Amino acid sequence: MSVATRNWARNQRCTPHASHEPIATGEVARIVAGAAERGERVKVIAGGHSFTDVAMTDGHLLSLDRMNAILSVDGNDVTMQAGIRLRDLNEQLAGRGLALPNLGDIDRQSIAGAASTATHGTGAAHGNLATRIVGFEMVTGDGSVIRAGERDDPELLRVGRVGLGALGVLTEVTIRCVPAFNLHAVETIEPLADVIADFRSVMHSTDHVEFYWMPGARRCQVKRNTRTDAPAAPQSRIGYVRDKWIGENLAFGTVCRVGRRFPSLAPRVAKLVMSAAAERDLIDRSDRVFCSPRHVRFLEMEYGVPFDAVPDALGRIDDLVDTLPVKPMFPIEVRASASDDIPLSTANGRRSGWIAVHQYAGVPYEAYFQGVEQIMNDYGGRPHWGKLHFQTAATLAHRYAEWETFQKWRAKLDPDGTFRNAYLDRVLGSVTSGARHQM
Numbered sequence: 001m002s003v004a005t006r007n008w009a010r011n012q013r014c015t016p017h018a019s020h021e022p023i024a025t026g027e028v029a030r031i032v033a034g035a036a037e038r039g040e041r042v043k044v045i046a047g048g049h050s051f052t053d054v055a056m057t058d059g060h061l062l063s064l065d066r067m068n069a070i071l072s073v074d075g076n077d078v079t080m081q082a083g084i085r086l087r088d089l090n091e092q093l094a095g096r097g098l099a100l101p102n103l104g105d106i107d108r109q110s111i112a113g114a115a116s117t118a119t120h121g122t123g124a125a126h127g128n129l130a131t132r133i134v135g136f137e138m139v140t141g142d143g144s145v146i147r148a149g150e151r152d153d154p155e156l157l158r159v160g161r162v163g164l165g166a167l168g169v170l171t172e173v174t175i176r177c178v179p180a181f182n183l184h185a186v187e188t189i190e191p192l193a194d195v196i197a198d199f200r201s202v203m204h205s206t207d208h209v210e211f212y213w214m215p216g217a218r219r220c221q222v223k224r225n226t227r228t229d230a231p232a233a234p235q236s237r238i239g240y241v242r243d244k245w246i247g248e249n250l251a252f253g254t255v256c257r258v259g260r261r262f263p264s265l266a267p268r269v270a271k272l273v274m275s276a277a278a279e280r281d282l283i284d285r286s287d288r289v290f291c292s293p294r295h296v297r298f299l300e301m302e303y304g305v306p307f308d309a310v311p312d313a314l315g316r317i318d319d320l321v322d323t324l325p326v327k328p329m330f331p332i333e334v335r336a337s338a339s340d341d342i343p344l345s346t347a348n349g350r351r352s353g354w355i356a357v358h359q360y361a362g363v364p365y366e367a368y369f370q371g372v373e374q375i376m377n378d379y380g381g382r383p384h385w386g387k388l389h390f391q392t393a394a395t396l397a398h399r400y401a402e403w404e405t406f407q408k409w410r411a412k413l414d415p416d417g418t419f420r421n422a423y424l425d426r427v428l429g430s431v432t433s434g435a436r437h438q439m
Helices: 025-038 086-095 111-116 154-160 192-197 199-203 237-261 263-275 286-290 307-323 366-377 393-399 403-413 422-428 433-438
Strands: 018-020 042-045 060-063 070-074 077-081 133-139 145-149 169-176 182-191 208-213 219-228 280-285 298-306 332-337 352-360
Touching: 025 042, 025 060, 025 133, 025 145, 025 169, 042 111, 077 133, 086 111, 111 169, 133 154, 145 154, 154 403, 182 192, 182 286, 192 199, 192 219, 192 307, 199 208, 199 307, 219 286, 280 286, 298 307, 298 366, 307 332, 307 352, 307 366, 352 366, 393 403, 393 422
Parallel strands: 018 060, 042 060
Antiparallel strands: 070 077, 077 169, 133 145, 133 169, 182 219, 182 280, 208 219, 208 332, 298 352, 332 352
């Protein structure tokens, strides 16, 4: 019996022909091979934290939640089944004295889903999560099992780390971790004009920097996380519940519901949200600082642009918001990351500044997101693959120097389009079978 599947934000839905929860690579291979023989489609869904329909299908939908074990540890290199969720991985790594060097603020994704969409945290010297992959196992479009590593097919490794699920099903991943570390987190409220005027220095002021700004406000919340050997001195449990659960979830959700019910109050809601931002100073285990609970549902679009373009882009977004019929009730998030050489990574070949815009679930967002996207287009902006955008293969191809490199690998590994869906058809185009002969 088919059961409807929805993503976390509840804006994407599909009813697959069949759902599967395999426990091993061999089972995944059999499912894919059988589907390919019948001309059926296969997709994988994990935490459902993509805002796009990247994981939606009317074919076979795989959940790898039962493939969630750490398989081996070799120094700092940790091999795991691809379905393990980041929150579980963080706990298991900590128990082994290891950590991921950087994380975003949500830990509900699977390692495969987060890496495959180039999910990132912040830190001018740090790449996205996929840059830490040094090996993987994958089931390709005909059910074959292949492996890639630094010595064994390094080119496939380079290309396949960000694959959008278009190359195959990742079943195992080897991540190069680092020794466990603490972060000294300092969160301050600062004049926005000062942060923007000194953007480069602010974003390089310590290991991990980001800031949150409500359009129209004159102040922003700046988060600086610095690696430290000092012992943990975490926020009190009461303080954490007050700030993270009550403030950022319960109270925030309440004021957003008011703004959704009474749109004329949205600007006041936005000001209330920004004025409620708290300052904090604490030391804690890295993943506990990087990640926060997120229970208020929202929609998000995020673009990577050349690092130095961020101040100009933010000014233009501020002007755009003044013209919108429905004002955003979520702050804009600004981050930074290092460049990399992964063909479909949003940071390929350039150091990036990241601008993420959000809107509360159920509130019109199209005019806001489309207006922001038009601004981002002027800087050659690249949308986060797992977040809403309106681009197509025709508008994206020229923004990636190695677009054709990825397309050739896609044609080689999935020539019949077993892993196609509506999203991949839109953003990558059709599989070009002839390209496989050029490899």
